[in-house]
Amino acid sequence: MRGFVLGIIVTLVALAAGIDWYAKTGRVNFEADQPPSKFETRFAMSAVDASTDRRAPDLKNPVPPTEQNIVAGAHIYLDHCAGCHGTPSNPDGPFASSFNPPVPQFFRRAPDMPDYKNLYIVEHGTRWTGMPAWNKMLNEQQMWQVVTFLGNVEKLPPAAKRVLDQTPEPAPGRPSK
Numbered sequence: 670m671r672g673f674v675l676g677i678i679v680t681l682v683a684l685a686a687g688i689d690w691y692a693k694t695g696r697v698n699f700e701a702d703q704p705p706s707k708f709e710t711r712f713a714m715s716a717v718d719a720s721t722d723r724r725a726p727d728l729k730n731p732v733p734p735t736e737q738n739i740v741a742g743a744h745i746y747l748d749h750c751a752g753c754h755g756t757p758s759n760p761d762g763p764f765a766s767s768f769n770p771p772v773p774q775f776f777r778r779a780p781d782m783p784d785y786k787n788l789y790i791v792e793h794g795t796r797w798t799g800m801p802a803w804n805k806m807l808n809e810q811q812m813w814q815v816v817t818f819l820g821n822v823e824k825l826p827p828a829a830k831r832v833l834d835q836t837p838e839p840a841p842g843r844p845s846k
Contacts, residue, residue, distance in 0.1 A: 725789035732813040742818025743832040
């Protein structure tokens with residue numbers, strides 16, 4: 670029995686050393702313009718989902734889905750999120766094709782997580798995906814407003830649709846289209 674356990678330990682150490690060698694010798698492709706492998710996609714997304722499930726506190730959304738709150742969320746979304754996650758008129762955000770793993774396009778497929786999980790991702794971001802943590806730029810009310818907006822993307826009031834029809838201001842020093 671002792672030899673069997675030792676064999677398992679040696680195998681696990683050798684496997685870990687092999688993975689470490691493979692990664693540290695540059696054999697893993699980290700180019701963002703190349704699609705991730707099926708293994709990487711399955712492993713990474715499973716890990717992100719499990720991490721979110723484990724860490725996101727089960728909070729009730731304090732921001733009711735009123736037209737005023739959804740419109741406020743639409744403004745925040747347009748200013749901070751639309752470039753990557755799209756709008757109704759441009760469901761593939763301008764930067765969407767620059768990311769691997771692919772960025773969720775919320776006007777092609779609405780978010781399907783509960784509000785508290787969406788808040789957790791907005792608040793803390795997702796490492797190695799380009800999704801930043803917004804908790805340093807947005808206050809809690811604003812983060813909940815954008816989460817409320819996301820929870821209603823399939824049934825937006827006309828005022829929120831008008832917000833999304835606006836063209837965001839170009840960055841300083843960049844020509845407009």
